[in-house]
Amino acid sequence: MPILTKDNTHLLTPAFQQVITAAAALVADCVGAVDDERFDEWSTFFTDDCRYDITTREARQKGWPIGLMHCAGAAMLRDRIMSMRHANIFEAHHYRHMVSATRLAPGTDRAPEFASGVRVHTNFGVTRIMANGETTFFGSGFFDDLIVATPGGLRFHERTVVLDSSQVDTLIVVPF
């Protein structure tokens, strides 16, 4: 496996390209499931003992442990979906994510291997489309993901959705 190089020659190695391509595909497939409202699939992108947070840039800078959403384990992800479907009341809407290329997290200092976990960052913008067609830019930020290999394939073991703004319009019920 390649070691990250200052002159970016590591980018040219097939092993590096395989890792980053696989990570990017997982990120893209997961937002695809959310945007297509295949919510039963959403939790299957995560390990059983995953951690999922939605937080803000400000909260990270200030070291606040609480963001907007915190799930400890895939069961809590499923509970979020169940609550959205059966308990929460809101106006119908869906998202469309626009994601950037996926890159190794800054500070990565060894060759990326899924066996030990690969940390990647992916920028996103999300539009929110209401049932009447009204479309607003809902938020931007980046996914801070730790991806691991499991017998079932690649999964998110940690996902932190870092929103650029601390200001949320109305509510968040559909996960990012």
Added chain:
Amino acid sequence: MNPASDTGLEASASSAPPATPPETLLTWPAEGLARIPFQVYNDPAIADAEQQRLFRGDIWNLICLEVEIPQPGDYRTNVIGDTPVVAIRGNDGLVRVFVNRCAHRGSMLCLDKSGNRKDFTCIYHNWVYDLEGSLQSIAFRRGIRGQGGLPEDFDPSQHGLKQLRMDIIGALVFASFSEKVPPVREWLGERMAWNVDRVVGRPVRIIGGYTQVMHNNWKLYIENVKDAYHAGLLHLFFTRFGLNRLSMDGAVEVSERGGHHLSWSKMHNDHTEGTEYSDGKLRSMKDFDLEDKRLLQSWVEHEDGITHMIQTIFPNVIIQQIQNSLAVRLLVPRGTDECELQWWIIGYADDTEAQMQTRILQSNLVGPAGLVSLEDGVIGSIVQRTTLQDPNRAGVVEMGGRTVESQKGRVSETGVRGFWQEWRQKMGV
């Protein structure tokens, strides 16, 4: 009657509402507090008048938590209604609150949400004020080589920053434009101050924060918070898990003038037998269960056994204890049809790691993504839209009677009526 005061919109920062109520602003329905005219949510003249009579009137406005500005020079900006203000700790250790505005031409002095500074140096023409608000230096006061500069008789002592009255209760820093309003503790009254002490009366730690923008008049949100009747009905998550049902022991308490309120319940004293909850008729009883119940784990934090306590401080502050999820919220109007809700999520400085973990898990219940409360972000907008074209129609608030008083049980809108009682008094309508 004094027709000259009809608009009441003079730009001065005077705290006194006009002695004679301007009858042209609004005619309240004859039914009194049992009705709320839709006009109050949509009329720009009312929103303007609120800036003077309410936010710059005889009330206290929450600015920040004291723990945000621990050191000399630490500052935190915010707004009082539409007016930018800044709270700053002086070299003498005292907190002062100023209008965040240079006395020269009005440039905003502190642009960031928070920070630390040795003085207030205005970015526009470099006038410098000390942390007590006195004008210390003026760039080119004497001009250059005898040309320009200020007149000889210009008196810098007359051009300091506009300082507001400041008072602190528990962790909360308040400010007021009013010279008349009594100190915060007295203004709250004994019972309301009791809960402020109960929740923020010991060293707190900020553990989260965000702002929620809602597309409704600010008063629709504050009414929602005071409406104990909706809590066990709109919020299905609550009722299904027995977190807060209307059948629990509880009460709605209102302050003497009506504007502050407390709504509380004890989840360990629930009696659903013989209510509409137990016969499964209500939508809130449909089957729904959590796979991971750690979200619902809590400890009884107070000896009084109260597990759910929501307080409003007139007109726009909320103190929340939902199990172990603690928050302070400030509601700021943005015109007639938008408002922003600033949240401080808090714990205590001496929380154990386990207590902090519980608060973190329970934070899922509140805020814009709160499993319990996310509905509150949109319900105001759902009401607002129906009121636009019918300013003379009115909402009906007769749950628990037509008057304002503390009530046992929470199938009541007494808190909502209380808000309007004090709002009308302050607004003179």
